Amino acid sequence: MNSLRAALLTVALALLALLLAWSFRHMETPASGATRVAPAPEAAKKTTAPPARDFPRRPPPQDAVFADPPEEAGTPDVEHPWAEYLRLCAAAKASLDGKSLDLDHTDQDLPTVLADIEAKTGIHLNIDVPAETQGKKISFAVKGLIARHVLRLLLQQYDLRYVISGDGQIWIEPESGKTSVHEPPFAAELKALKDMSGGIIAARAPKPGIENDRQLTTALESIKVSYDFRETLLPEVVSFLQEASQLNIMIDRRQLDGDTLDTAITATGSGQRVDQALTSLFDGRDLAFRMEQGVLIVTSREDVENRRAAEAAEKKKQAEIREAEQDLFARTVAFGGENLRLREVAEILAKGLGVPYVIDPGTWSRKARYTIEERQRPASEIVTLLRKGAPLIVAYRDGILWFLSPEGVK
16 A cells, blocks of 8 residues: 555656646746747848948038238239329328428429429439429418428429329329329229228228318417508418418419409408408308318319218218118128238138129238138128238229228328
């Protein structure tokens, strides 16, 4: 009985062992079977992109201005073709500006007055003027004026001008409006640039000689004169007032006819300011006066009225010019570049705006370099960058974009 029980227990344990073994095998089969899943067809495979490689890239140029960059070896800057002549002109004008003159001539011809100027300044003046013009006699007196201003005032009385020749000599010749035979071939082009430059700068800067005019106004408020004229001709009246006040007073003979110059004046006055005296003396006559760079100019009423009308018209014109300029600079242009010279930026900007441009010799030679980020931007923003690198006036006149030195074309 005991042996039967032992045999049955052995059989039961064996069956339990087999059952446990079968159970463990069944639990491992799905995991091992997963590793043997048949691969998908080639068409169903998903293509895997190769890993991205991080190549170094050059950063886009940022806005940068170099006002005084170092010289680049082997690439000297190109000088403007007119540069040498402009240096000669500047030297001649500097010699005239460096001298102050006192002149007092009565009924003298032009060569006599010019000889006096030469003697007092040491500056040679070449004359290319018809004999009849040279023989014309005038009275001319000034005190303490720079020689260039004196020469200009004197030559105005003869409808003459002075020019600088290609070798730097000063020539006096008729004011014909044409290019002088004494000037270099590009003189007409240079003159047009100077005229435009002068007009633009004058519109943006204080009126030339305005400080002299302020000083003259102050002097007129403090200097008083007394006079007693009996049948005295106008030139003698002006000469007396000039002597009594020690101010520069002259007659613009181009504006006055012979009858006016020969008018006899009878009048008396005591303790009057010079301008008040002139107003009183000119009352009822076709005479007036104006100030020009510290000089009282006796002229005709018509001349003064015409100048006032011209000033009013000029103010209106300048307002229209400013509006057109603002409209142009508000346009957006695509722009960008590295290490550009000012003249290169000017060319690209003008092309982007669709307008021609002119750049003066002084601005042409500025050393500034510009690196400008490439993008769309208003033209005014580029102009602001240009001004950071060099003294510059950018203006729009007569359909042309002008790049000018603030001191003008010298």
